[in-house]
Amino acid sequence: TWPASVAGPRASVWAPGTGLPKSRVSGHTGTSFCKQMPRVFSQTGQHARSASADLTLKIGSWMPVEVAGCTAATRPTDQHLLTHPGPSAHRKGRKSLGSKMTSREPKTSLKNAYPSAKRLLPKVEREAEAEDYCTPGAFELERLFWKGSPQYTHVNEVWPQLYIGDEATALDRYGLQKAGFTHVLNAAHGRWNVDTGPDYYSDMAIEYHGVEADDLPTFDLSVFFYPAAAFIDAALSHDHSKILVHCVMGRSRSATLVLAYLMIHKNMTLVDAIQQVAKNRCVLPNRGFLKQLRELDMQLVQQRRQAKHSDNIEKAGEKEL
Template identity: 55%
Template structure:
């Protein structure tokens, strides 16, 4: 399914990251088929990897439920006045560390500029004793799942297809077409570097 090839002298589709290296990520249509595998509908919040949760705006605003799940970090991928306007003050009495990103769920939005900072925040949460992190947006389908997928690719070194399988086994996800393309570009960059350094 996922192919990685290192070759010398191949032109045309070579990635500029590594001369002579080409990593082929699956086409978007194949990746989309991997996403909706969980039976039933998505809940407000699901643990998609150990201590990593993806959720929607209702989960983000339910401090009692967050405390019940021992959530200690919240990454809001839909921060801002016209999105899910919580912020650090909202979580102060719950002893939750907050990080907000003002991102929009449109294919033209450049979410990739947040991939590394989101991955670092998630890594920090997991490196803290008993740390658990909720990554959310409005519906918990596109922005939040894209950031968790990027984390798994950057920090856990999974190829995109494997990251999608790991997350979608526990929650139905649906990055928009633009985000999926940005994740495919990240996949090529990361795995071309890994195989060609």
């Protein structure tokens, strides 16, 4: 057993000969503490003395020692790093980590969020990542929509000046005018869906484009990918334009067309596009639309690789000349 003057719940063991500051062990330094150890075991004979030396060696092997240039470790404010934390310290650590995870950080501007993230990767790594990219399956894509999506609201900005909304947003003429929307893409155009049309906005400075689509896995929405993407791209070519892409709920049809736009005109992969949209709005295209987006993704990836291969051949030919 350890004497009361040596042991204690707050005891700190220091490597002998380190010159570290005084420990909290009853006024003893680490060196004096280790010197007392043989006396503690001397009552039990030679075996105890050998055990003491062995224990001293083991303690010295794992306890921190001062390294040249690492004087910061000897500051009083860092002494807690050299003591073994108890259960309460672990609980405090878990609590502080949880508070960090739940704390709200300031949001990055939508205009700079995606490009800045891509610029962090060196060019070689970005090219290697593009070469290794493979379109995920439908289940893996659905999981991307479940990660960190905000709560459902009527309308959200998912890309600079590009919004996804629902039927209530599209029918609110006063709200659209007040918010400054200049373009509306209705992905649920038709009498039995969101029955608006150009006449509904005729007395407003709003340009309308309708896509008569049903939110069914068997519906072929891919035939509207390029026309809808062209309309969105033309709308966003003006600095002061704002476009609303909507359907009934603003989750499936409208989200699918926005994803197609980001893939076609912003050179995003399907994974990049989903991450960009899902972090700003709660969306989930049906399985049939996801399958069509996967096919579009594979086509675009193949086209980009072929274009890059052609460029490399052309550059190699120029070098030879």
